[in-house]
Amino acid sequence: MPLILTETELRECVGLDAKAVEVVEGAFRALAGGDVVMPPILSMAIAQKHGEVDVKTAYVPGLAHFAVKVSPGFFDNPKRGLPSLNGLMLLFDADTGLLAAVLLDNGYLTDIRTAAAGAVAARHLAPRKVRAAGVIGAGLQAELQVKALRLERDFERLLVWARNDASAKAYAARMGEALGLPVDIAASPQEVVRSAQCVVTATPSRTPLIRSEWLHEGLHITAMGSDAPDKNELDPQIIACADRFVCDRVSQSLLLGEMRAARAAGAIEEDFAPPELGQICAGDKPGRRDEAEVTVCDLTGTGVQDTAIASHAFRLATQRGFGTLIG
Amino acid sequence: MPLILTETELRECVGLDAKAVEVVEGAFRALAGGDVVMPPILSMAIAQKHGEVDVKTAYVPGLAHFAVKVSPGFFDNPKRGLPSLNGLMLLFDADTGLLAAVLLDNGYLTDIRTAAAGAVAARHLAPRKVRAAGVIGAGLQAELQVKALRLERDFERLLVWARNDASAKAYAARMGEALGLPVDIAASPQEVVRSAQCVVTATPSRTPLIRSEWLHEGLHITAMGSDAPDKNELDPQIIACADRFVCDRVSQSLLLGEMRAARAAGAIEEDFAPPELGQICAGDKPGRRDEAEVTVCDLTGTGVQDTAIASHAFRLATQRGFGTLIG
Numbered sequence: 001m002p003l004i005l006t007e008t009e010l011r012e013c014v015g016l017d018a019k020a021v022e023v024v025e026g027a028f029r030a031l032a033g034g035d036v037v038m039p040p041i042l043s044m045a046i047a048q049k050h051g052e053v054d055v056k057t058a059y060v061p062g063l064a065h066f067a068v069k070v071s072p073g074f075f076d077n078p079k080r081g082l083p084s085l086n087g088l089m090l091l092f093d094a095d096t097g098l099l100a101a102v103l104l105d106n107g108y109l110t111d112i113r114t115a116a117a118g119a120v121a122a123r124h125l126a127p128r129k130v131r132a133a134g135v136i137g138a139g140l141q142a143e144l145q146v147k148a149l150r151l152e153r154d155f156e157r158l159l160v161w162a163r164n165d166a167s168a169k170a171y172a173a174r175m176g177e178a179l180g181l182p183v184d185i186a187a188s189p190q191e192v193v194r195s196a197q198c199v200v201t202a203t204p205s206r207t208p209l210i211r212s213e214w215l216h217e218g219l220h221i222t223a224m225g226s227d228a229p230d231k232n233e234l235d236p237q238i239i240a241c242a243d244r245f246v247c248d249r250v251s252q253s254l255l256l257g258e259m260r261a262a263r264a265a266g267a268i269e270e271d272f273a274p275p276e277l278g279q280i281c282a283g284d285k286p287g288r289r290d291e292a293e294v295t296v297c298d299l300t301g302t303g304v305q306d307t308a309i310a311s312h313a314f315r316l317a318t319q320r321g322f323g324t325l326i327g
Numbered sequence: 328m329p330l331i332l333t334e335t336e337l338r339e340c341v342g343l344d345a346k347a348v349e350v351v352e353g354a355f356r357a358l359a360g361g362d363v364v365m366p367p368i369l370s371m372a373i374a375q376k377h378g379e380v381d382v383k384t385a386y387v388p389g390l391a392h393f394a395v396k397v398s399p400g401f402f403d404n405p406k407r408g409l410p411s412l413n414g415l416m417l418l419f420d421a422d423t424g425l426l427a428a429v430l431l432d433n434g435y436l437t438d439i440r441t442a443a444a445g446a447v448a449a450r451h452l453a454p455r456k457v458r459a460a461g462v463i464g465a466g467l468q469a470e471l472q473v474k475a476l477r478l479e480r481d482f483e484r485l486l487v488w489a490r491n492d493a494s495a496k497a498y499a500a501r502m503g504e505a506l507g508l509p510v511d512i513a514a515s516p517q518e519v520v521r522s523a524q525c526v527v528t529a530t531p532s533r534t535p536l537i538r539s540e541w542l543h544e545g546l547h548i549t550a551m552g553s554d555a556p557d558k559n560e561l562d563p564q565i566i567a568c569a570d571r572f573v574c575d576r577v578s579q580s581l582l583l584g585e586m587r588a589a590r591a592a593g594a595i596e597e598d599f600a601p602p603e604l605g606q607i608c609a610g611d612k613p614g615r616r617d618e619a620e621v622t623v624c625d626l627t628g629t630g631v632q633d634t635a636i637a638s639h640a641f642r643l644a645t646q647r648g649f650g651t652l653i654g
Contacts, residue, residue: 002431004331004429004653006653006654007654035375037371037372037373039369039370039371040369042366042367042369042382042384043366044364044365044366044384044385044386045364046364046386046393046421048362048388049386049421049422049424051424053384053393053395053419053424055369055382055384055395057369057371057380057382058371059371059373059376061375066373066380068380068382068397070395070417070419072419072424072425073424074422074423074424077423077424080423082423082425086424086425086426087426088417088426090397090415090417092380092397092399094373094376095376095401096401096404096407096409097376097378097380097399097400097401097404097413098399098409098413099413099414099415099431102331102429104329104426104653104654324651324653326331326333326431326651326653327333327334327431
């Protein structure tokens with residue numbers, strides 16, 4: 001009988017913490033190993049409803065389960081007082097294919113595994129010393145990405161820029177309290193980049209927010225917003241001229257991420273083959289080599305992260321006796 | 328809060344009956360309309376485990392919900408005393424993308440919607456008068472397909488052939504009792520085809536079971552077994568020389584069904600464009616035109632059938648107050 005877990009139960013047992021980062025890093029490491037099976041994302045656009053549904057999955061050798069995640073996004077929902085994004089994860093036994101659990105997380109576990117990937121990127125690519133961190137965007141991921149970065153780097157100050165002033169103000173107040181740090185609202189994305197050693201972009205932007213002229217010694221950027229063929233956060237030249245450009249999955253970055261825009265703009269060649277984050281986690285490729293490098297990481301979100309976080313959640317929920325067996 | 332429905336509840340409210348055939352026919356009709364969104368099947372093969380997972384989905388305009396079906400098949404399960412096939416369906420609100428129900432059917436609804444498609448094919452393509460029906464295979468679908476055919480044609484006799492004699496005998500005994508008809512075990516597939524006006528193939532065969540020389544006036548064949556690139560039930564010449572060849576979805580038949588084998592054998596040209604079953608249901612293309620035609624229908628299984636049967640099941644279960652709300 002499968003175990004049904006609610007969002008409330010999942011929030012109570014899974015947090016954005018060192019353990020979540022560890023399981024997501026393990027998934028990236030496995031992805032570099034080659035025995036992972038991760039098919040292309042199934043994507044269904046329902047234009048009449050201004051909606052879409054994505055399905056992601058991955059089998060990770062060594063894990064007892066694999067997840068199938070279904071993520072609907074219906075963009076007229078806010079008009080009805082409902083969130084745009086939703087969804088759930090299904091966890092299957094990797095030996096028998098039997099359904100082990102239904103994780104009714106409404107996207108919570110996706111939020112955690114996405115932020116955890118940001119922490120993994122920062123662990124390997126951010127300069128060791130980050131005095132000021134910066135963030136472009138003021139939504140939930142802008143918050144979680146900075147909290148994830150905080151697990152890896154002990155910065156003293158945060159700068160935020162968002163298109164909407166009120167959102168930026170609310171973000172600064174919220175995060176100042178949560179982190180116990182000064183959070184300043186920057187006048188422009190440029191100010192954020194110039195002042196920070198580590199910057200996260202967490203927006204649904206369709207035009208570049210960061211220009212290549214602003215790059216400076218010892219900067220790391222994690223761009224996590226682009227996950228669709230019409231999104232783009234970084235000037236295409238940044239992909240070409242960073243000392244090290246890394247992405248979570250080359251095939252996905254070419255379809256949905258910053259490499260797509262860079263290739264469309266002619267900034268990178270057909271044979272441009274950057275390292276994947278998992279290869280760095282596995283030690284197959286180097287991470288940051290010195291404090292002066294300019295590093296950039298593009299995250300599009302992968303099925304291995306879903307399998308990792310759902311397995312983690314199931315383990316924690318089972319330990320605590322959470323959930324309802326139905327079947 | 329989503330409604331969780333168990334297999335027991337679903338079996339109690341959903342049957343292989345006229346209503347199930349009607350909703351599946353409606354889905355095929357919608358598929359011909361052009362506003363259906365049905366992405367290619369997501370398929371993940373886990374070779375190390377001798378397993379695979381398929382995900383199917385379709386948005387059907389006019390239905391209040393759409394389904395996402397996850398079907399694992401783990402072929403070492405019988406050694407452990409477990410069924411190879413499993414899975415569940417998720418039902419989402421078509422306006423908001425919110426999860427409406429989790430249908431823990433373990434493949435039951437797939438069995439029903441697959442058999443119902445056979446009934447739809449027979450409705451439009453079998454001769455009006457079927458005295459003897461024939462079936463190749465003795466598994467669950469061999470049983471359900473014949474029961475579905477019985478909803479459409481009032482045959483007096485059934486012939487069965489299966490590779491395994493004991494299975495054929497057990498099938499004949501079981502079906503004789505269920506249908507109240509004589510069920511004869513044929514000595515060969517040829518005897519089945521020669522003696523029957525309507526034949527269903529329901530096997531996982533990788534080599535053709537029916538040869539084109541055996542076709543005769545007034546025959547209809549529904550081939551429902553091939554759903555993978557290594558399966559094939561019909562001699563490729565049958566696709567080319569039947570008076571009317573029809574399939575559920577051309578793009579799928581070319582990848583997974585009888586058209587794949589026929590094209591590989593050079594029996595059909597690149598531009599061979601048969602009618603789809605939905606076009607016949609919608610009246611856009613003719614069904615059987617006279618009692619003498621030789622007709623063939625290839626069924627690979629489509630996401631619209633899943634959305635139709637899951638919507639139907641949800642309606643019936645809700646009417647009866649079944650299920651558990653969790654979330």
